[in-house]
Amino acid sequence: MRILVIGRGGREHAIIWALKKSARVAKVYCAPGNAGIAQLAECVPIKESEFDKIAQYALDYAIDLVVVGPEDPLADGIVDYLEERNIPVFGPRKSAAIIEGSKVFTKQLLKKYGIPTATYESFDDYEAALAYVRKQGAPIVIKADGLAAGKGVVVAQTIGEAERALEDIMVKHVFGEGSSVVVEEFLQGQEMSILSFVDGSVVRPMLPSQDHKQIFDDDKGPNTGGMGTYCPLPHIPQSVIDEAIETIIRPTAEAMVKEGRPFRGVLFAGLMITESGPKTIEFNARFGDPETQVVLSLLETDLIDIFLATINGRLQDMDIRWSGDSAVCVVLASGGYPGSYPKGVPISGLDEVQQSVVFHAGTAEKDGGIVTDGGRVLGVTAKGANIEEARAKAYADVERIRFDGAQYRKDIALKALR
Structure with a gap:
């Protein structure tokens, strides 16, 4: 099979890395990709927003499946656009991607169907x-x-x-x-992310993970796109994880069907485990970043089989298997992020990494070397028999990578060990 992945970040690098494990995948293309992705796939100079060029490329190169990574093209209707041209595509249609595109819509949906979330008001x-x-x-x-x-x-x-x-x-x-804004009550507790493969009312949850949103240790400073993750969550009882799936994720998928907006793709639930049980913080309409890096590291089932089952209505028949190991991802970010930051800073030490997979989030190639090209630059991801081992491997490799201004959190996954 010939696969075209849309996107340029760490999530797309992880998806391509997982797809390349499949004997069924002959060739992977990525539009537009990054310097790390270019080591695994053929990068194509087409922007995520250029639907016409993406469609034409898919037709010209006999692409068997398009996989959409980022939220913006999903919210803008890329899946509808490709389906109208009979191009197979993995991801939700525009009517379903609104679950991420509008927080007001999502809060109203959760309220209508009695799905646990923070109390709120919306304003324009x-x-x-x-x-x-x-x-x-x-x-x-x-x-x-x-x-x-x-x-x-x-x-x-x-x-x-x-x-x-x-x-x-x-x-x-x-x-x-x-x-427009949503103003919510502040929820206290442990955060948990659960990504699920979804086809209408069929929900197949992935392993739970925990993101670290704030830029500094001990959850201090402004929010980012995510400074690191770990998976699974040994300190959170399975009963709590099951409760989140049965009271939030499945009811939300069913609610979208009832609303005439059936969701097909990856539904990402950002959750808070409060004293009164799990509550919804947000939903995203795609793989999360950097959650994808740890979750797909532990997937044992062929990812392309899951994608095809989802779009062909066979998801309920899939036997999805997961490793019993643990995974930890530490994000290396540019100096100044999440505010303004420089680009084009040379990166060294990537060839010294020993025990991790380094997923590139914001990199480019320049004069034969790799340079920074984004706020979050690299996701150093390691596996181990437990969180402690995976964490030690990831941080050992983080120390081997160098670029001016590099910043990273030192406490990723410590909550699991405390």
Whole structure:
């Protein structure tokens, strides 16, 4: 089979790495890819937003399946566009991708079907939102309604922080032209991510993982797209994981069917385990990043078989198997991230890595070498018999990689060991 993967980040690198294990996959292309992906696949200079060029390339090169990684083309309807041209594609249609594209839609859906989530109000009027925040007090959570590359959420510890967040989103439009916000109660507890292969009401959960969103150790500083992950979660009882699947993920998939928006692809549930049980923080309409790096590291079933079963209505018949090992991913980020950061900084030490797979998130090739080309640069991912072993391997290899300004968290997966 000939596969075309859409995207340029660590998630796409991990998907391609997993697909390349399959004897059924003859050739993988990636549009546009990055310097790490180029070592596994043929990179094509087509942007994720260029639907017409993607479709034409798929037809010209007899592509058997297109796999869409990022959220923006999904929200903009790339799956519908390709399906109209009879090009097989893995991912949700635009009507279902709204579960990530609009936080207001998702909160209303969860409320309608009684699915556990934080109490909230949505606003498109700045003064009304300001008055509500001042009445509720802090800590409080402010979310930009649309897509914001994982950074449109502010957990405000003070009223002043909340006011600045509302001004950034609704007045300055720092996350795009949309000015709607969701204002939520602050939930306390352990975070958990569960990605699931979904075809309508058929839900096949993957192993749970835990992301580390804040830039600094001990969950301090502004939110990022994710600074590291580990999988599975030995410190969280299986009964809690099962409760999340049965009270949140399956009901949400069924609700989307009832709404005439059946979801087909990967549904990502961001959850908080509170004293009163699991609650929904967010849903994404695709593989998470960097969750994908650890989860797919432990997948034993052929990924292409799962993709084909999902789009051909055979997901319920799949026997999906997982390794009993653990995996840890530590993200190396550019200096200044998640604010402004330089690009084109030379990276050394990649050839010294011994026990990890290094998934490239923001890299490019320049003068025969590899340089930084994004905020999150690399995801150093290692497997071990347990979290402690996987963590030790990943951090040993992180120390071998060097570029000016590199920053990373030192406490990834420590919660599992405490």
